[in-house]
Amino acid sequence: MRHAMSVDVEDWFQVGAFETVIAKADWVSLAPRVERNTDAVLALFAESGVKATFFTLGWVAARYPAVIRRIVEQGHELASHGWDHDRVFTMTPDQFRADIARARGTLEDAGGVAITGYRAPSFSIDARTPWAHGVLAEEGYAYSSSIAPLKHDHYGWPEAPRYAFRPLAGSPLVEVPVTVATFGNRRMATGGGFFRLFPAALTDFAVRQVDAEAQPAVFYFHPWEIDPGQPRVGNAPFKSKLRHYSRLGAMAGKLRGLIGRHDWGRMDAIVARLGPVPVGMTAA
Numbered sequence: 001m002r003h004a005m006s007v008d009v010e011d012w013f014q015v016g017a018f019e020t021v022i023a024k025a026d027w028v029s030l031a032p033r034v035e036r037n038t039d040a041v042l043a044l045f046a047e048s049g050v051k052a053t054f055f056t057l058g059w060v061a062a063r064y065p066a067v068i069r070r071i072v073e074q075g076h077e078l079a080s081h082g083w084d085h086d087r088v089f090t091m092t093p094d095q096f097r098a099d100i101a102r103a104r105g106t107l108e109d110a111g112g113v114a115i116t117g118y119r120a121p122s123f124s125i126d127a128r129t130p131w132a133h134g135v136l137a138e139e140g141y142a143y144s145s146s147i148a149p150l151k152h153d154h155y156g157w158p159e160a161p162r163y164a165f166r167p168l169a170g171s172p173l174v175e176v177p178v179t180v181a182t183f184g185n186r187r188m189a190t191g192g193g194f195f196r197l198f199p200a201a202l203t204d205f206a207v208r209q210v211d212a213e214a215q216p217a218v219f220y221f222h223p224w225e226i227d228p229g230q231p232r233v234g235n236a237p238f239k240s241k242l243r244h245y246s247r248l249g250a251m252a253g254k255l256r257g258l259i260g261r262h263d264w265g266r267m268d269a270i271v272a273r274l275g276p277v278p279v280g281m282t283a284a
Contacts, residue, residue, distance in 0.1 A: 058080070
């Protein structure tokens with residue numbers, strides 16, 4: 001089965017781990033690395049012919065439209081990651097609508113393609129935001145990949161289904177949660193920092209596990225994760241620094257191995273090939 005490869009395009013200073021120590025007003029004064037890192041990801045995918053989905057901040061697209069065009073020109077899907085990494089549960093429905101509209105307009109102007117997919121920053125569609133899917137549906141999105149169906153100290157919706165579902169009766173909008181590995185009743189994350197920190201065998205296990213249930217896996221990472229030379233944020237909390245900087249130098253090699261062991265493609269193509277998708281929050 002073909003699985004979904006996705007990239008959350010944001011710069012090293014825009015991550016949730018540093019939001020308490022780096023003010024958004026200071027972003028413009030920090031050394032940008034998102035364009036060079038995204039180009040490195042594009043080169044990595046080109047090595048193996050993999051096409052992926054790039055969930056991109058509107059803030060990034062406004063400043064680096066050339067790399068947005070390269071994403072599209074090389075056959076990848078361009079999708080939205082919101083405007084500037086505000087978590088959904090920090091916004092009102094009206095603010096969320098304005099955020100995704102601003103991001104979508106900027107992304108479409110830069111890439112020259114329609115934006116039909118969305119991923120919430122830090123997987124922040126959860127039990128606190130039951131209205132978010134309704135706003136996405138009203139704005140015409142085809143799918144979201146905004147739920148991490150597990151318990152985590154920063155995010156997660158452990159009651160959510162593991163696999164694709166339609167969150168709204170009467171709407172074609174599909175939510176496709178990121179893949180978790182299951183061990184009995186326990187769910188464990190497999191993408192991003194978890195992929196860096198834990199043996200690649202864990203992600204391989206999760207992919208085989210969902211494949212055995214005739215479901216596509218959804219893997220994600222960030223361009224800054226293949227950049228061991230990025231600046232260090234000395235005043236960040238210890239746990240944040242541990243999560244953000246650990247094993248950055250190993251990430252590119254681990255990604256090449258993962259790409260070579262499984263079949264990967266774009267999120268929109270994966271969603272288009274889904275069979276009947278259940279409606280509602282019935283856990284799988």
